[in-house]
Amino acid sequence: MAIENSKETGLGYRQKARVLGLLLVLLRLAALLATATATVVMALNKQTKRETVAYVGTTPIVQTFTAKFQHTPAFVYFVGANAVASLYSLMVLLLRPFMKRKSHEIFQHLGGMVMVSVVASGAAAAAAMAELGKKGNLHARWNPICDRFDAFCCRGGVALIASFIGAALLMILNAVSTITLLKNVAIQD
Amino acid sequence: MAKASRACVFLLRLLAAAATLSAAVVMATSHESTTVFGLTLDAKFQYTPSFKFFVIANAIGCGYTLLVLLVPPTSSLSTFVVMLDVIIAMLLTAAIAAAGAISEVGKKGNSHSGWLPICGQIPKFCDHVMGALICAFCGVVIYLLILLHTIHTVIGPLLP
Numbered sequence: 001m002a003i004e005n006s007k008e009t010g011l012g013y014r015q016k017a018r019v020l021g022l023l024l025v026l027l028r029l030a031a032l033l034a035t036a037t038a039t040v041v042m043a044l045n046k047q048t049k050r051e052t053v054a055y056v057g058t059t060p061i062v063q064t065f066t067a068k069f070q071h072t073p074a075f076v077y078f079v080g081a082n083a084v085a086s087l088y089s090l091m092v093l094l095l096r097p098f099m100k101r102k103s104h105e106i107f108q109h110l111g112g113m114v115m116v117s118v119v120a121s122g123a124a125a126a127a128a129m130a131e132l133g134k135k136g137n138l139h140a141r142w143n144p145i146c147d148r149f150d151a152f153c154c155r156g157g158v159a160l161i162a163s164f165i166g167a168a169l170l171m172i173l174n175a176v177s178t179i180t181l182l183k184n185v186a187i188q189d
Numbered sequence: 190m191a192k193a194s195r196a197c198v199f200l201l202r203l204l205a206a207a208a209t210l211s212a213a214v215v216m217a218t219s220h221e222s223t224t225v226f227g228l229t230l231d232a233k234f235q236y237t238p239s240f241k242f243f244v245i246a247n248a249i250g251c252g253y254t255l256l257v258l259l260v261p262p263t264s265s266l267s268t269f270v271v272m273l274d275v276i277i278a279m280l281l282t283a284a285i286a287a288a289g290a291i292s293e294v295g296k297k298g299n300s301h302s303g304w305l306p307i308c309g310q311i312p313k314f315c316d317h318v319m320g321a322l323i324c325a326f327c328g329v330v331i332y333l334l335i336l337l338h339t340i341h342t343v344i345g346p347l348l349p
Contacts, residue, residue, distance in 0.1 A: 071301040074290040106340065113275055113336060117282045124283035125290040128239040132291065133302070139236040140295065142304040171279065175272045182268050182343060 025093070027173055032089035034166030035119060039082040042126075042159040045069045047152040067149040074125040075156070081122030082163055085115045085170065109181055112174045119170060123163040130156055194342050199258065201335045206254040208328035209281065212321050213247035216240060216288075219317035223310055232307070232314040239287040240318070246284035247325055250332075253277050271339055278332040285325050292318055 047067045052060040069075040088111060092099075099108065133153060136144035146153035222231040234240040253273065260266050296315065298306035308315040 067301070072299065073293060077286075110340065113278075116275060116279050120279040121282045121286035125286040128287035128290040129294070131238060132294065137237065139230075139232065140304075140307050142294075142302075145302045167279075171276065174275055178272050178275070179268065182271065 024173070024176065025096070027169055027176075028089055028093055031166050031169035031173060032086050032093065034162050034169060035082045035086040035089065038159045038163035038166060039079055039086060041155055041162065042069050042075060042079050042082070045075075045152060045155045045159065047149045049148065065148070067145070067152040069156075072129050074129040078122040078126035078159070078163065081118045082166065085119045085166065088115050089170075105177070105181060109174070109177045112170065112177055116167065116170045116174050119163060119167045123160060123167055126156070126160055126163070130160060194338070198335065198338055198342075201331055201338065202254050202258055205328055205331040205335060206251050206258075208324055208331055209247040209250040209254065212324035212328060213244050213251065215317060215324055216244050216247070216321035219314055219321065221311045221314040221317075225310055230310060232311045234318075237291055239291045243284045243288040243321070243325070246280050247328070250277050250281050250328065267343075271343065274332070274336055274339065278329065278336060281325060281329050281332060285322060285329060288318070288322060288325075292322065 046069070049065045050062050051065060053063045054061045069079065092108060092111070099105070130153070132142065132144075133156075134144055134146045136142050216234050220231065220233040222229060224230070234244065254277075257270055257273075260270055292315070294304060294306075296306055296308045298304050
């Protein structure tokens with residue numbers, strides 16, 4: 001879909017629109033990768049430690065401590081939010097050839113807005129819990145756990161960074177969609 | 190028709206400013222002290238970075254909403270305003286999420302990490318924080334209405 005009634009010479013309006021369309025697809029793909037990475041890394045986040053808690057004579061009593069992402073509701077929500085956002089991006093990419101009408105663009109804009117909020121809230125909740133796990137809270141007598149489960153914290157941090165990048169990319173995509181809709185410019189395939 | 194929709198948006202923004210301001214104020218005035226076994230246990234919002242972020246985010250949201258009321262509706266700034274609206278709504282949602290995550294741990298604890306719930310000892314602080322969260326949630330819902338209204342009025346007429 002290109003604007004029919006403008007005739008330009010030079011680098012060509014169609015080519016510019018095509019390059020812009022390709023850039024949008026790349027951005028959407030990057031957002032999909034970022035949110036999918038966040039989902040997968042957090043969903044596979046588990047660390048088990050065996051520690052000696054006591055001695056009976058000379059035999060040590062070993063207890064297993066696990067840190068899983070399911071233990072914290074904020075991380076469960078994080079995984080769900082990023083999964084939904086990556087599925088949405090995937091759907092938008094796959095259905096791109098079929099959604100060319102203006103009303104479809106508005107649905108896409110609304111969906112993008114919702115996804116921005118969802119991913120941002122998931123990342124914020126997980127970041128709050130991660131900060132609590134890393135520094136603890138002296139006043140509430142909550143001890144930090146990252147000194148004992150460092151791999152768990154590391155992987156959680158990677159997932160968080162990926163989710164923040166995904167949120168930023170989704171925000172850029174939403175801004176581009178806003179400008180596109182407001183200026184009534186169509187991006188060519 | 191255009192005047193009615195403009196008045197509608199004005200009213201919605203005033204409500205959003207009021208909601209975010211009350212959320213920030215309610216959270217900022219939440220503190221409680223109790224004595225447990227001779228030890229003084231006090232709870233203030235400054236002790237938790239998430240609650241500080243909550244207060245700052247809602248203050249930014251309130252300030253932005255009041256500023257936007259001064260922007261004339263059909264100028265080059267209005268595109269910018271639409272985009273900033275989404276960003277501010279995202280900020281407010283994130284603030285609620287962060288404060289909500291910490292409140293959930295405070296209320297129910299986390300047995301796996303050895304974190305005991307503290308709402309039993311400081312019930313008024315917990316109620317205060319819950320009130321702030323409800324106010325912020327109202328603010329986010331009103332922002333959602335503002336965004337939907339913007340899409341309807343600005344982009345609706347451009348539909349073929």
